Amino acid sequence: MVERTPILNILTHLILLTGLIMLLVPLWIVFVASTHDFRTVNTVPMTLWPGNQMIENYTLAWNQSGFGPKMLNSFIVAIGVTAGKIAIAAISAYSIVYFNYRFRSLFFWMIFVTLMLPLEVRIVPTYAVAANVLRPYQELLDLVGLTSLVNTVAGIRLALPEWSMLNSYTGLILPLIATATGTFLYRQFYLTVPDELAEAAKMDGAGPLRFFWDVLLPLSKTNMAALGTIMFVYAWNQYLWPLLIVTDIANYGTAVMQLQRIVPGPLFGEPPRWHIAMAGTLMVMTPPLLVVIFMQRWFVRGLVSTDK
Amino acid sequence: MARIDIRNVTKFYGKTQVVHGVDFTINDGEFVVILGPSGCGKSTLLRMIAGLEEISGGTICIAGDVVNDKEPRERGCAMVFQNYALYPHMSVAENIGYGLKVAGVPKAERLVRVQTVARTVGLDAFLDRKPGQLSGGQRQRVAMARAMIKEPKVFLFDEPLSNLDAKLRVQMRIEIRKLHQRLKATSVFVTHDQVEAMTLADRLVVMNKGVIEQIGAPKDVYDRPASVFVAAFIGAPGLNLLPATISSDGHSLTLADGQRLGVETARYPALKPGPVTLGLRAEALNIRPQGHVTGQGTLKATFDFAEELGVGQHIHAEVAGSPIVIHVDGRHPYTYNDVLSIEVSPRDLQLFETKTGLRIAEVNAPVPATSRDQPFVLDALA
Amino acid sequence: MTGKRVTFSNTWLAGLLIAPQLILVFTFFYWPAGEALYWSFTLEPPFGGENQWVGWQNFKTVFEDPLYWNSVRISVIFALSSTVLAMGIALVLAVFVDRRLPGYQAYRFMYFWPYAVAAPAVGLAFRFIFAPDAGFVSALNQWYPGIWNPARNGVDAVILITLANAWSMVAYNFIFFLAGLQSIPRTLTEAAAMDGSGVLRRIADIQFPLLAPTFFFLVVINLTDSFVNSFGIVDITTAGGPARATDLMVYKIYSDGFKGKDYSLAAAQSLVLMLLVISLTFIQFRFVERRVHYS
Numbered sequence: 001m002v003e004r005t006p007i008l009n010i011l012t013h014l015i016l017l018t019g020l021i022m023l024l025v026p027l028w029i030v031f032v033a034s035t036h037d038f039r040t041v042n043t044v045p046m047t048l049w050p051g052n053q054m055i056e057n058y059t060l061a062w063n064q065s066g067f068g069p070k071m072l073n074s075f076i077v078a079i080g081v082t083a084g085k086i087a088i089a090a091i092s093a094y095s096i097v098y099f100n101y102r103f104r105s106l107f108f109w110m111i112f113v114t115l116m117l118p119l120e121v122r123i124v125p126t127y128a129v130a131a132n133v134l135r136p137y138q139e140l141l142d143l144v145g146l147t148s149l150v151n152t153v154a155g156i157r158l159a160l161p162e163w164s165m166l167n168s169y170t171g172l173i174l175p176l177i178a179t180a181t182g183t184f185l186y187r188q189f190y191l192t193v194p195d196e197l198a199e200a201a202k203m204d205g206a207g208p209l210r211f212f213w214d215v216l217l218p219l220s221k222t223n224m225a226a227l228g229t230i231m232f233v234y235a236w237n238q239y240l241w242p243l244l245i246v247t248d249i250a251n252y253g254t255a256v257m258q259l260q261r262i263v264p265g266p267l268f269g270e271p272p273r274w275h276i277a278m279a280g281t282l283m284v285m286t287p288p289l290l291v292v293i294f295m296q297r298w299f300v301r302g303l304v305s306t307d308k
Numbered sequence: 309m310a311r312i313d314i315r316n317v318t319k320f321y322g323k324t325q326v327v328h329g330v331d332f333t334i335n336d337g338e339f340v341v342i343l344g345p346s347g348c349g350k351s352t353l354l355r356m357i358a359g360l361e362e363i364s365g366g367t368i369c370i371a372g373d374v375v376n377d378k379e380p381r382e383r384g385c386a387m388v389f390q391n392y393a394l395y396p397h398m399s400v401a402e403n404i405g406y407g408l409k410v411a412g413v414p415k416a417e418r419l420v421r422v423q424t425v426a427r428t429v430g431l432d433a434f435l436d437r438k439p440g441q442l443s444g445g446q447r448q449r450v451a452m453a454r455a456m457i458k459e460p461k462v463f464l465f466d467e468p469l470s471n472l473d474a475k476l477r478v479q480m481r482i483e484i485r486k487l488h489q490r491l492k493a494t495s496v497f498v499t500h501d502q503v504e505a506m507t508l509a510d511r512l513v514v515m516n517k518g519v520i521e522q523i524g525a526p527k528d529v530y531d532r533p534a535s536v537f538v539a540a541f542i543g544a545p546g547l548n549l550l551p552a553t554i555s556s557d558g559h560s561l562t563l564a565d566g567q568r569l570g571v572e573t574a575r576y577p578a579l580k581p582g583p584v585t586l587g588l589r590a591e592a593l594n595i596r597p598q599g600h601v602t603g604q605g606t607l608k609a610t611f612d613f614a615e616e617l618g619v620g621q622h623i624h625a626e627v628a629g630s631p632i633v634i635h636v637d638g639r640h641p642y643t644y645n646d647v648l649s650i651e652v653s654p655r656d657l658q659l660f661e662t663k664t665g666l667r668i669a670e671v672n673a674p675v676p677a678t679s680r681d682q683p684f685v686l687d688a689l690a
Numbered sequence: 691m692t693g694k695r696v697t698f699s700n701t702w703l704a705g706l707l708i709a710p711q712l713i714l715v716f717t718f719f720y721w722p723a724g725e726a727l728y729w730s731f732t733l734e735p736p737f738g739g740e741n742q743w744v745g746w747q748n749f750k751t752v753f754e755d756p757l758y759w760n761s762v763r764i765s766v767i768f769a770l771s772s773t774v775l776a777m778g779i780a781l782v783l784a785v786f787v788d789r790r791l792p793g794y795q796a797y798r799f800m801y802f803w804p805y806a807v808a809a810p811a812v813g814l815a816f817r818f819i820f821a822p823d824a825g826f827v828s829a830l831n832q833w834y835p836g837i838w839n840p841a842r843n844g845v846d847a848v849i850l851i852t853l854a855n856a857w858s859m860v861a862y863n864f865i866f867f868l869a870g871l872q873s874i875p876r877t878l879t880e881a882a883a884m885d886g887s888g889v890l891r892r893i894a895d896i897q898f899p900l901l902a903p904t905f906f907f908l909v910v911i912n913l914t915d916s917f918v919n920s921f922g923i924v925d926i927t928t929a930g931g932p933a934r935a936t937d938l939m940v941y942k943i944y945s946d947g948f949k950g951k952d953y954s955l956a957a958a959q960s961l962v963l964m965l966l967v968i969s970l971t972f973i974q975f976r977f978v979e980r981r982v983h984y985s
Contacts, residue, residue: 001883002359002379008889012786016797019783023804023860029826030815045829092711099704100697107708114719116971120918120940121963124947124956125722125729136721178714191694198696208698237808239922244948259810263817263926274818274825285811292806296799303862304869360880381886393877397899406895407885454885 034058034279041275053275061279065258066250073169074236074255074287080173081235082228089182089227090220094212096183097190098198111180119175120240127244130171134160167248176235182227185305189223190216226302229295233288255284310371310384310461310494311336312357317366319352319518326352328518329366334511337492339485343505344515345541351466353515354498358464359383371461386455387464391471392447394439394454400426401435404453425457445476452487463488465497469504481507502542506530514538532658536665539587539658545622547587547658548632556581561657563628569605572654575670579659584668587658590622590635594651605654609634611646623648723964729957741954748958757934758942758959765939768852769916775856777908780863781901785893787864788871798868805861809922816854817927840928844935847928851936854923855916863908870904871897910974914967939963 028048033041036051061067096108119126129136138160141147150158165171193216201211239256246252262280264272292299312334319327327349334340342350355361357368359380367374375383386407394403402409405422413421426432429449439447448468455463465484469477485508488495499505505512506526514521514529514537522534533539539547552561558573558581569586573579596606609625609632623634625648634650642648659668698704730748732741752758783801787794807815819826822839830838840846874897882892921940924930930937930945937945939959947956 001880002362002377003883003889004377004379005889009791012789012791013793015782015786016794019779020797020800022779023801023857026812026815026819026857027803027807029819033818033825042824044824044832046825088711088714091707095704095707097694098697099701099707100699101701101704104704107712110720111711111715114715116968117719117723117964118914118918118967120921121960121967122719122722122726124943124953124960125725126718127948128725128953129717129722133717136717174714175718178718183711195694195696198694202696208700208703211698233806237806237811239808239810239925240944256808256810259808259814259926263814272821272824274821277814278818281811281814285807288806288808289803292802296802300802300865300869303865358880358884360883380880380883381888385884387881387884389877389881391875391877393875393881395878395881395896397902406882406887410886410891410895454881458885 030278030282033274034061034282036275038271038273038275041278042272054279057275057279058283061262061276061283064276065262065280067255067258067280067283069251070253070255070258071283071287073172073252076169077172077238077242077254078232078235078287080169081176082231084173084177085182085231086224086227088177089186090217090224091212093183093186093190094216097187098208098212111183113180114178115180115184119179123240123244126175130165130175130245133163133165135162166245167252169252171245172238172242172252172254173235175241176238182231185223185227185302186220188305189220193219222298222301225295225298226305228302229291229299230302232291233299236288259284311369312462312494312496313367313369314353314357315367315369317353317356317368318364319349319356319361320364326518327356327364330515330518330520331366332513332520332523334494334496336494339488339495339497339508339510340513341497341499341505341509341511342513342515343499343502343509343541344521346500348515349518350498350500350515354387354464354466354496357383357462357496358385358387360387384461385464386458386460386462387466388448388451388455388468390467392439392451392468394447394450396439399436399438400431400442400450403439403450404431404457407454407458421457425453428456429453444472445480448472448476448480452484456487456491461494463493463495465495465499467499468497470499470501477504484508502544506542514541516541532667533587534667536585536587536660539660543589545590545633547589548593548630549660550586550588550627550630550632551583551662552586553583554579554581561586563607564630565628567607567628569607569652569657570654571657571659576659576668577671578669583662585660585662585665587660588632588652588656589658590633592653592656593632593634595623595634595636595640596649596651605652607650607652609648609650611642611644611648613644614640614642625650726957726960726964729954730961733954744954748954749962752955752958752962757937760934761937761939761942764848764935764937765917768848768855768920768936768938769913772852772855772859772916773909773912775852776859777863777905777912779856780860781867781905783860784864784867784871785897787868788897789889801864802861804858805865807858809858809919810926812854812858813851813923813926816850816857816923820850820853840932842932844932847932847936851920851923851927851938854927855920858923859912859915863912866904866908867901870901874900907974910970914970917963917967 029046032048032050033046034057035054036047036057037053040047040051092111096104138147141158141160147158150156165174197215198211201215206214237256238254239259242254242257243260246254246257249257259281262277264274264277314330314332314334317327317330318325330349330353342353344350352361356363357370359375359378359382363376367376369375370383370385395406398406401419401422404425405418408418408421422435423432426435429452431446431449431453434442434446439450442450448471451468468484469480472480481504484497497505497508509526511523512526512529513523516537522529522538524534529538530542533542533547536549540549550563552563552569554561554571558571558579560568560570561584562568563586571579607627609627612624612626612631615622615624620635620637621640623636623640623642625632625634627650632650634648660666661668729741731743731745733744733748734741783797787798787801804812818824820838820840822828822831822841827838838846840850878896878900879892882896887895917938918940920938921944924936924938924941925944928936930941940963943956943959943963946952946959950956
């Protein structure tokens with residue numbers, strides 16, 4: 001459009017630049033702090049230019065907190081959540097959209113409702129379930145009276161084994177998959193697939209599984225990328241849940257959890273080694289940041305379409 | 309006086325040029341239609357007049373002022389958009405009156421003017437509705453009213469009828485024409501629909517690939533298309549085009565299969581021997597009983613099929629390996645592969661240079677016959 | 691509503707396909723939610739055994755506790771102020787990015803980055819940046835000793851977590867505002883320009899009203915998010931302190947439940963928070979409906 005608004009244009013750039021500074025300066029400060037030595041980082045006012053201690057600080061932070069295995073755990077969890085989410089979302093949405101059975105509306109709503117309550121809100125009982133995953137089923141059996149029935153008829157005490165998910169990858173992964181996010185993305189996607197495609201597949205003699213595998217999955221690649229990126233970042237950044245169910249930090253601790261242990265301060269009776277803390281922070285935030293930067297197109301798409 | 313002078317205007321999007329040096333004048337009060345296939349640059353040209361696109365090169369003057377650097381609001385144009393672009397959150401009255409509100413017209417006056425305009429387009433009963441509650445035709449009227457209320461120097465229409473169904477489109481076409489007759493405002497109307505273009509235009513601008521192919525009154529463009537592109541684009545069906553070769557003496561032309569037609573050489577001072585494209589209007593051709601001899605040239609054609617039009621038929625046939633369409637008023641008795649005799653009057657020949665596609669100029673060109681001078685005689689041939 | 695015209699009729703396969711999702715949802719959502727309900731009305735006897743039904747007593751304990759109301763008050767202040775901040779900044783940035791002046795893609799690209807940063811990482815970064823004796827803001831203290839100390843001063847602590855939270859939410863809001871702006875047909879802006887409306891006037895008359903659905907949607911998301919996802923920030927930055935000045939509802943549930951081992955009290959608090967979140971979500975659905983009606 002032809003518009004002569006020189007002052008407004010300058011103002012626009014100023015505002016946008018201010019916004020950029022506000023949003024990126026914290027990241028810059030973290031980076032700068034992670035490159036200085038103990039004395040410089042605690043100097044007031046702090047310098048805003050990087051120093052030369054970068055390699056030393058990062059090596060120290062990495063070794064001291066055992067970031068190697070923790071990053072690996074984070075990757076395992078993030079990739080597990082991403083893959084599990086995509087798989088489960090794809091098949092359950094397929095069931096809801098492409099099959100006609102009596103309970104599908106009920107199932108749809110049952111899954112839908114889970115959007116309302118994030119994990120953090122129901123953290124206490126979810127933790128209790130994770131401590132013994134089969135307990136709900138045991139209690140369900142008791143409640144229906146099946147246990148006592150079996151007991152009287154066969155004389156056997158029907159007891160499900162105890163299965164704790166504390167300190168395990170399954171415990172870190174499964175509860176994060178139990179939400180409707182991806183299911184809805186997939187449902188939306190299936191609904192946009194033309195009906196003629198399923199008809200054509202039927203005419204070609206393809207069954208439901210074949211149609212799913214040969215037609216729908218390849219078509220949903222963009223969908224997968226979008227869902228995959230947001231789930232990866234979501235899972236990587238989990239904090240409260242891992243903090244609760246992992247006590248065996250050496251084996252199952254994640255990178256983000258580790259942040260709690262590198263908070264410097266008199267509280268922990270040690271000198272404020274901010275340079276090490278900031279090096280750790282930057283290492284923890286890098287993988288999801290890279291995903292967001294390099295997969296931005298998919299990420300935005302996933303975000304906007306899952307939440308809307 | 310709202311004359312629009314478009315001088316050597318170009319438009320680039322990055323490195324792609326979409327308008328190549330367009331140059332013409334729209335007179336005050338004239339209704340000009342810019343016609344062309346999609347992607348020909350016609351909408352871009354219109355939007356450059358409106359100020360919605362920057363002008364990459366050349367100048368546009370409205371009423372004598374160069375407007376290149378003027379904002380849309382300073383140009384005195386009003387525009388009707390293809391999808392109407394009504395503000396969904398405002399009522400019909402607010403939509404129509406928004407321009408006045410921005411201009412600071414007091415509320416009382418605004419109300420009166422909105423009502424007046426709404427009455428002329430038959431919207432007075434809908435002023436409180438939101439655009440979402442209106443039919444396509446009503447939305448179209450709101451868009452018109454919104455343009456009219458500003459009493460602009462220039463009306464710009466960007467394919468405003470393309471979203472309407474066929475019947476409504478004809479009706480709105482007539483209303484726009486009536487409106488123009490009453491307001492006499494300079495109007496530029498962009499469309500890809502040639503019927504719309506022919507019926508509305510005082511003058512037609514045919515564009516293709518960012519270049520103007522021809523400017524002229526609709527009748528002239530139809531009768532004497534300036535290029536092969538215009539010939540094929542205008543008319544339903546377009547001009548029949550056949551490759552031919554002009555004999556060395558220039559007195560006849562030969563089709564691909566050796567059939568010959570006489571050429572009135574004197575009419576084409578620039579005619580040179582060699583390949584040309586022969587153009588023939590479907591309405592200018594007559595099917596004659598075989599063996600019927602007149603002073604006219606005759607072509608042999610093989611019958612393919614006929615399209616029923618209600619008012620007549622389009623006979624599809626093949627001449628020298630090229631498809632050809634002949635308009636007949638009555639009904640035909642032919643069957644597939646029948647041989648037809650087609651009478652061609654020499655004055656109906658339209659010749660185009662094969663290489664450039666441009667029309668070969670004629671001197672004191674007679675108006676080609678667009679209707680038959682003899683009644684069609686139905687003859688069984690087979 | 692949910693299905694297709696063309697469907698398969700293999701019911702057991704359909705059941706098999708949806709079973710994993712249903713099992714997960716039951717185990718990790720419905721059962722825990724139900725259990726929270728059960729616990730909030732019962733009390734675990736000190737010497738073991740079955741839970742005792744105590745009716746509304748847990749809720750009474752919760753509601754009579756001034757510490758709880760302190761937590762609610764802080765949560766509301768925190769949620770409202772970070773929502774206003776994050777949305778306000780994001781809206782301004784989105785509107786100006788949408789002007790598409792040269793270079794806007796670069797801004798759009800980088801505004802997005804903070805979204806990738808985990809809440810506790812944000813917390814740690816802000817803890818350093820706003821530390822009283824090191825970092826960026828400490829310069830204030832050098833200038834005017836003791837003016838800023840989130841470790842001592844409750845107000846400073848609330849400001850700190852609010853800023854950290856707002857910072858981490860701007861990106862999300864920005865994306866949605868920009869998507870909302872981009873879904874407004876270009877021709878509407880052009881029509882308004884033809885009507886004589888300048889840039890700022892168009893923002894006020896056309897873009898803001900048409901952004902209303904996005905706006906309400908984001909209000910709910912931001913409030914919910916502030917109530918729910920603030921744990922990571924609070925835990926790292928202030929750990930609820932000083933003197934419970936930043937003891938947000940989620941944080942209190944965590945400390946009562948896992949540090950104090952009082953599941954019943956934590957469950958009752960969870961239930962209150964659930965109701966709060968659910969009612970916010972209901973409000974959102976109403977506006978989502980309006981959005982559909984809108985276009």
